Amino acid sequence: MARPPVDAAVLAERFGPHANDAPVDGWASTVPVDREVATHCCFCGQQCGIVLKVANDRVVGFEPRYDFPFNEGKLCPKGVKRYLQDNHPDRLLRPLVRTSDGFSPTSWDDALGRTVGELRRIQAEHGPDAVAVYGGASLTTEKAYLLGKLARLALGTRHIDYNGRLCMVSAGSGYKKAFGIDRAPNPWSDIPEAEVVFVIGANIAECAPITTGYIWRARDRGARLIVADPRVTPIARTADIFLGLRPGTDSALLSAMLHHVIARGLVDDAFVAAHTEGFDAAVEAVEDQTPQWAAGITGVPAGRIEEAAEVWGGAATGMLLHARGLEHQSKGVVNVSSAINLALACGRIGRPGCGVNMITGQGNGQGGREHGQKCDQLPGGRQLGDPDDRAAVAAVWGVDPDDLPAPGYSAYEILEAIERGEIRGLFSICFNPLISLPDTARTRAAFDKLEHLTVVDFFLSETAHHADVVLAGSLHEEDEGVVATAEGRVVKINAAVPPPGDARRDTEIIIEVGRRLGAERHFAFADNRAVFEELRRASAGGVVDYGGITWERLEAGDGVFWPCPSVDHPGTPRLFEDLAFHTPSGRARFVPTPWRPPAEETDRDFPTWFTTGRVVSQYLSGEQTRRIGPLVDQYPEPLCEVHPRFAEVLGVTDGDVVRVTSRRGSIDLPARVTSTIRPDTVFVPYHWGGRQAANQLTNPVLDPESKIPEFKVCAVRVERVGPGAGTTDDRDVAVTLGPTRTRPDQEGPRS
Amino acid sequence: MTDPDLFVIDQSRCIGCQACVQACGECGTHRGRSMIHLDEIDAGPTGSRQTAPTVCMHCTDPTCAEVCPADAIKQNEDGVVQSALEPRCIACSNCVNACPFGVPKMMTEIDLMMKCDMCLDRTSVGGKPMCASVCPSDALWYGTPDEFAARRTGRLGDAFVFGNQRVTTKVRVVIDDPPGPIDVLSGRLAPRAWLDDPFGLEEAG
Numbered sequence: 001m002a003r004p005p006v007d008a009a010v011l012a013e014r015f016g017p018h019a020n021d022a023p024v025d026g027w028a029s030t031v032p033v034d035r036e037v038a039t040h041c042c043f044c045g046q047q048c049g050i051v052l053k054v055a056n057d058r059v060v061g062f063e064p065r066y067d068f069p070f071n072e073g074k075l076c077p078k079g080v081k082r083y084l085q086d087n088h089p090d091r092l093l094r095p096l097v098r099t100s101d102g103f104s105p106t107s108w109d110d111a112l113g114r115t116v117g118e119l120r121r122i123q124a125e126h127g128p129d130a131v132a133v134y135g136g137a138s139l140t141t142e143k144a145y146l147l148g149k150l151a152r153l154a155l156g157t158r159h160i161d162y163n164g165r166l167c168m169v170s171a172g173s174g175y176k177k178a179f180g181i182d183r184a185p186n187p188w189s190d191i192p193e194a195e196v197v198f199v200i201g202a203n204i205a206e207c208a209p210i211t212t213g214y215i216w217r218a219r220d221r222g223a224r225l226i227v228a229d230p231r232v233t234p235i236a237r238t239a240d241i242f243l244g245l246r247p248g249t250d251s252a253l254l255s256a257m258l259h260h261v262i263a264r265g266l267v268d269d270a271f272v273a274a275h276t277e278g279f280d281a282a283v284e285a286v287e288d289q290t291p292q293w294a295a296g297i298t299g300v301p302a303g304r305i306e307e308a309a310e311v312w313g314g315a316a317t318g319m320l321l322h323a324r325g326l327e328h329q330s331k332g333v334v335n336v337s338s339a340i341n342l343a344l345a346c347g348r349i350g351r352p353g354c355g356v357n358m359i360t361g362q363g364n365g366q367g368g369r370e371h372g373q374k375c376d377q378l379p380g381g382r383q384l385g386d387p388d389d390r391a392a393v394a395a396v397w398g399v400d401p402d403d404l405p406a407p408g409y410s411a412y413e414i415l416e417a418i419e420r421g422e423i424r425g426l427f428s429i430c431f432n433p434l435i436s437l438p439d440t441a442r443t444r445a446a447f448d449k450l451e452h453l454t455v456v457d458f459f460l461s462e463t464a465h466h467a468d469v470v471l472a473g474s475l476h477e478e479d480e481g482v483v484a485t486a487e488g489r490v491v492k493i494n495a496a497v498p499p500p501g502d503a504r505r506d507t508e509i510i511i512e513v514g515r516r517l518g519a520e521r522h523f524a525f526a527d528n529r530a531v532f533e534e535l536r537r538a539s540a541g542g543v544v545d546y547g548g549i550t551w552e553r554l555e556a557g558d559g560v561f562w563p564c565p566s567v568d569h570p571g572t573p574r575l576f577e578d579l580a581f582h583t584p585s586g587r588a589r590f591v592p593t594p595w596r597p598p599a600e601e602t603d604r605d606f607p608t609w610f611t612t613g614r615v616v617s618q619y620l621s622g623e624q625t626r627r628i629g630p631l632v633d634q635y636p637e638p639l640c641e642v643h644p645r646f647a648e649v650l651g652v653t654d655g656d657v658v659r660v661t662s663r664r665g666s667i668d669l670p671a672r673v674t675s676t677i678r679p680d681t682v683f684v685p686y687h688w689g690g691r692q693a694a695n696q697l698t699n700p701v702l703d704p705e706s707k708i709p710e711f712k713v714c715a716v717r718v719e720r721v722g723p724g725a726g727t728t729d730d731r732d733v734a735v736t737l738g739p740t741r742t743r744p745d746q747e748g749p750r751s
Numbered sequence: 752m753t754d755p756d757l758f759v760i761d762q763s764r765c766i767g768c769q770a771c772v773q774a775c776g777e778c779g780t781h782r783g784r785s786m787i788h789l790d791e792i793d794a795g796p797t798g799s800r801q802t803a804p805t806v807c808m809h810c811t812d813p814t815c816a817e818v819c820p821a822d823a824i825k826q827n828e829d830g831v832v833q834s835a836l837e838p839r840c841i842a843c844s845n846c847v848n849a850c851p852f853g854v855p856k857m858m859t860e861i862d863l864m865m866k867c868d869m870c871l872d873r874t875s876v877g878g879k880p881m882c883a884s885v886c887p888s889d890a891l892w893y894g895t896p897d898e899f900a901a902r903r904t905g906r907l908g909d910a911f912v913f914g915n916q917r918v919t920t921k922v923r924v925v926i927d928d929p930p931g932p933i934d935v936l937s938g939r940l941a942p943r944a945w946l947d948d949p950f951g952l953e954e955a956g
Contacts, residue, residue: 027783
């Protein structure tokens with residue numbers, strides 16, 4: 001039973017999260033920097049270029065990387081302080097095994113022997129599919145590729161999926177339905193070319209900060225800005241039109257905009273006739289979705305919806321950008337389809353300044369979903385359920401296509417199978433489900449039931465608390481490979497330093513596990529480059545074609561946009577310039593978007609909408625960023641955003657502790673009274689664990705098509721608990737960092 | 752000789768991310784301490800949460816240096832006003848109180864005034880200041896006048912009126928006001944109409 005051996009507080013004392021406040025040799029260090037390594041930031045799908053400074057094989061600082069065209073030296077606070085995750089006191093330096101009183105160091109041979117022995121025992125007793133693999137979209141593409149191969153060939157299990165399932169899979173499904181390809185169609189340099197930029201469900205300033213500059217460049221050229229969000233996000237403050245919609249109502253808003261675009265004759269009829277199909281059914285689906293109707297659903301005045309539709313439809317060019325707000329819903333695919341329909345109706349695709357684009361969130365959110373760690377996918381974006389695709393990959397792998405397993409469960413379905421006792425063993429890397437899955441209590445209970453859990457990680461994550469074996473893996477700057485950015489630009493991640501102590505590179509770990517599972521011939525890689533070379537061949541001819549991409553090309557330039565079928569192909573920054581789509585007919589497809597409410601709606605017992613998201617100083621489950629002191633100081637603990645009108649009803653003032661309760665759990669946390677949130681909605685960021693986890697409340701209902709959970713909307717009740725306890729948080733010892741933290745540079749008030 | 756580089760601030764672009772604050776603390780001349788002031792200028796429950804960064808404006812005739820009894824604050828030939836010289840500073844806080852922009856910081860634990868020196872370690876060798884390098888929204892920006900003209904719009908102001916005090920600065924601010932000095936005390940806020948009622952509560956009744 002994979003229960004934590006001791007109380008989380010005891011584990012936290014030894015393994016953190018503790019905050020690393022200063023570089024390893026101190027702020028005043030005179031230790032000379034002996035090399036500077038140009039690479040990319042590990043936090044988020046923008047993959048900003050950054051230069052890491054190295055002294056004595058330790059990362060000691062950073063320098064802006066001015067020559068990388070995407071960010072030209074710009075960084076968000078996470079990028080600036082990312083180097084403080086190195087030389088960290090919490091860093092795992094050797095493999096660990098669970099003992100009765102905690103975790104003990106052991107040899108690699110012992111740790112790997114236990115992992116392989118237990119996974120094989122479970123498979124012998126319960127069949128190959130009793131073991132599953134969890135991967136992640138912050139892994140390099142080589143690691144994601146290896147993980148898919150590990151599951152299909154070494155373990156022979158159907159069940160592998162990844163944390164991108166919690167990220168943007170609904171966007172991927174929507175784009176595949178419309179265009180036959182899962183990639184943002186435009187390079188970001190198209191944003192400044194647009195006459196109108198429409199942002200929906202994307203807190204760009206905090207989750208993709210560098211995109212802010214692109215929007216400002218558009219505005220400097222006269223572009224109008226439309227923002228739709230339940231919160232007045234920082235980028236929304238400057239919008240020409242703000243659509244402050246109720247959580248979970250995005251498709252109603254977008255469908256009503258399409259309705260009004262049609263009513264005002266703003267459809268690009270020639271484009272629709274020549275290059276699309278399914279328009280009539282899409283029109284029929286929005287026939288009753290008038291702006292007046294949508295006003296009732298979304299809470300946005302009909303006049304603003306009409307104005308937004310007229311501005312979007314009336315411009316010659318436009319870029320529609322969306323992210324998790326649209327996608328994290330049980331109708332995520334419908335939402336995305338309604339956005340794509342609006343773009344297609346106005347002919348906004350395949351031209352400069354024209355497109356509909358998802359802003360992928362995770363470090364390798366794009367590349368991590370291309371080459372086989374998804375439950376239904378093979379390298380090259382191929383489908384595990386397609387006989388031709390199976391044959392193509394089987395030929396590269398040197399196996400019979402019939403030896404490849406069938407498609408398996410998605411990430412949350414794997415958890416449900418663990419709960420049922422169907423899956424009993426789990427190999428997990430780059431995934432922290434104890435924080436990132438919805439309904440934390442259920443997740444914890446399921447993990448407790450596992451017969452074996454191996455976690456590969458560089459810190460002891462909340463998920464690793466449950467592990468039988470913890471394999472000390474590598475940070476982003478300790479391994480080498482490629483990632484694909486939110487633009488679909490493949491770039492090279494360069495290793496700045498080796499892993500410390502006895503920690504190993506993730507790639508070596510996955511390869512060694514594969515070999516020990518008896519699949520030596522499938523894991524006979526001399527180095528990471530050899531992995532990439534095989535990945536290239538396995539992807540060649542697929543939709544996601546890396547055939548012409550080499551490490552040399554990536555190292556010599558600023559990356560290559562896939563598809564890139566041959567070494568003399570320049571890559572494809574903008575998709576669909578020829579208006580040939582990857583669908584059977586070659587036409588882009590409209591998908592009807594009938595209205596469907598959120599899975600859980602407010603009622604008398606739970607009268608308030610609940611939504612979750614991120615803050616700029618934290619990344620995903622906080623595994624790394626909750627260990628970086630200056631980032632912890634910037635936003636130390638989760639706060640519940642409450643509108644002043646609602647606060648008055650609750651009798652709450654700023655800083656009071658409120659209890660937010662859903663059908664699944666409750667959380668006590670300080671209120672942040674602010675008029676930037678809808679009065680009928682509260683917001684809590686999700687980066688923390690234990691009793692501070694926002695996902696204690698969220699609804700694990702899945703989108704039927706993409707299997708993405710509905711993180712962005714559920715029903716809660718809010719009540720006042722009492723006055724705030726100041727800034728120190730002592731309610732959850734797992735994240736308590738000791739006495740009240742004082743910033744090293746803290747000053748008194750300005751006179 | 753080419754035009755000297757401009758340091759430009761556009762407060763309206765600030766997204767409050769604190770990249771500048773974090774990066775300022777990485778500047779070689781004061782590593783570990785940030786000199787940036789990031790203020791929430793529209794704070795409180797009913798505010799928009801608009802933030803604004805302040806760096807040293809590097810005044811042509813720096814008030815901080817004029818009021819310093821120890822002659823600890825020096826101005827370079829290119830107009831950059833340095834942080835207080837450690838051997839001279841007597842930690843009297845005259846500069847802190849006199850600066851019209853509220854820039855100098857008194858580091859009481861080391862009895863030294865410190866302030867933005869426009870990253871002298873970087874700009875003196877042709878580099879860009881840390882804060883303006885990283886700022887995701889170009890609220891803080893550093894480059895040539897030609898680069899500004901090619902990419903940005905807005906008038907650049909370098910003259911301010913604080914009641915009876917007139918100040919000109921090396922650092923420029925982007926303004927969309929009519930020409931003339933910025934009257935700081937006049938309160939020239941012109942928020943977009945929707946920002947007064949972002950969720951249409953008044954419209955809906």
